[in-house]
Amino acid sequence: MKQTGKALYQMLTGKQKWNFVLITVIMVVSAGAAQLLPVCIGKLTDTLLRYKTAFSFQRVLPFLLFILAVSILNQLLIIGRRLMVEDTATRFEKTARVCATEALLKAPLSYFQSNMTGNIHGRLNRSLDGTVKLLKLLFMDFAPAIFNGIAAILVIYSQVPAFLATIMMLVIPVGILIVFRQISTQKGIRVRLLEEKSEMDGVMVELLNGIEVIRVYDTVKEEKQRFSDKSERLRKREMKHHKAMAGYDCLKYINEAVFTVIIIGGSVYLAGKNVISVGTILTAYLCFTQLTSPLRELHRILDELSESCVLAEEYFKIKNLPEDFSYEAAAQLAEKEELNKALCVQMKNVSFKYENTEKQVLKNISLEIEPGSFLGIAGTSGGGKSSLIKVLCKLEKCRGIFINRIKLDEVSREEIAASFTLIPQTPFLIAGTVRENICYGIKTNVTEQEVKEAARRACLEEYIESKPESYDFLVAEGGKNLSGGQRQRVALARIFLRKPKILILDEATSALDNTTEAKIQGEIEKLREETGMTIISIAHRLTTLKNCGRILVFDGGEIVQTGTFKELIQTEGKFKEMYTGKNI
Secondary structure (H helix, E strand, C coil): CHHHHHHHHHHCCHHHHHHHHHHHHHHHHHHHHHHHHHHHHHHHHHHHHHCHHHCCHHHHHHHHHHHHHHHHHHHHHHHHHHHHHHHHHHHHHHHHHHHHHHHHHCCCHHHHHCCCHHHHHHHHHHHHHHHHHHHHHHHHHHHHHHHHHHHHHHHHHHHCCHHHHHHHHCHHHHHHHHHHHHHHHHHHHHHHHHHHHHHHHHHHHHHHHCHHHHHHHCCHHHHHHHHHHHHHHHHHHHHHHHHHHHHHHHHHHHHHHHHHHHHHHHHHHHHHCCCCCHHHHHHHHHHHHHHHHHHHHHHHHHHHHHHHHHHHHHHHHHHCCCCCHHHCCCCCHHHHHHHHCCCCEEEEEEEECCCCCCCCCEEEEEEEECCCCEEEEEECCCCCHHHHHHHHCCCCCCCCEEECCEEHHHCCHHHHHHHEEEECCCCCCCCEEHHHHHCCCCCCCCCHHHHHHHHHHCCCHHHHHCCCCHHHCEECHHHCCCCHHHHHHHHHHHHHHHCCCEEEEECCCCCCCHHHHHHHHHHHHHHHHHHCCEEEEECCCHHHHCCCCEEEEEECCEEEEEECHHHHHCCCCHHHHHHHCCCC
16 A cells, blocks of 8 residues: 555656645645534533523624634635545546556557456556545545544543543544454455456457357357356355445444443533533534544545555556567667668578467578568468568567668667558557548648548548548448458558558458459559568468569468469469468
């Protein structure tokens, strides 16, 4: 909890910290004002009893006006404090959400491979809500309760006999003992509940992503039962937690009730012995309620703080995720100037295996890709084609790769983005307009004419202009309102805006018909002639590679053949087997 508080404090800006200092001052004044009311009411009672035979409203009017003034002042202070806390909390939430999002976007890919997307999303939202709640609890509930309690103690000792006041104080350690016992026994359960809820989020996202397959296979009943079983386990665990909480809450109220009876009984006894006045009985009771009220709040707050701390710890785990290796670049400025030239890619005895596996997916790969060349990559599934692209795009860590004699390890993500464009088989589309999707990842401003030209060259212009909204047509999340071919064409249109030095096509035209594919390939070839762009193309449909200057054939992580399309189909080997369908 101490480390969580320290991390939370470090995230606050200087202005936010000063806001909390001012909020603290307001809380102190408000706590003092609130404790004046029991004293004033006690004095008012004694005044009424003293002058009951000669009552005059003018005698009590000052007391009433004072109570009204203090009540109004206290409420104004509470409102001011609340607004300041809410303003600071919303600003903090925005910063915290952005920080966590950046941390996730820069996290190692292995993190996403070992965690379900829905699980991550659920954990982030819940942990962020818990972190903001922790901040609010501290300054809207916990600190006011502490200051009110301190003020109540001071007033009690100034207005009530020391012996009776000391008895009142005993309610505090007993109550806190119950709360700490509650926290210590329930923390582990809360952590497990958080984990199970995150797991439920992951299952739900998994189901929604596979909705079409679920319907085709008619597995709704099975999936419903699977989800129901997980929900029942969560319900039982939550119910166990709530039963324990109810038991501890009962103990807290019994503790307060016992001490209330003792205080009232003791006060009446002392009044009967003329040790204190009748008004002091009322003052003592009201002061005790002023003490137990923040104590009761303290019980609730400490309980909620415990839960919020668990969530905040989870948030800082996400925020402090290590950065992916690809963000660690160390090339010198003079070396980086080499990246402004036409790019030559070299791979020297490159071997690679994925984390936590023993099987090498690339074995001693050595090749050189000259600037402006058109390289095709073919091979059986699992042969190493996609792994080659991943290491080349610095998505996986691998030694022995050079760009213009600079180690790929020393080339930054920004420089890779400026030089490389990857068009995968499943394009990444955002929920936004067609224009925004075509321009995705473009760092410079582009004109409307350039966007239209890119759409034309990607055979997308006719479809877009058939829509009433034209380029403002809204694409759904993941491009769900587009066909597979349309999604690929949106991604392919980006090529003509980015004009990269190295273009990587990973089954980028697999959803297109032959005519459309040929047209777009022709436009990409024109762009290569215009810019000197290097193209690396992976394709299972081997005719896609007909125009490649050289084709590499992968099998078992090794290059087993190399040559032109014409040479390979005339030579006995893996490529010819795939082309003739003997190895399908």
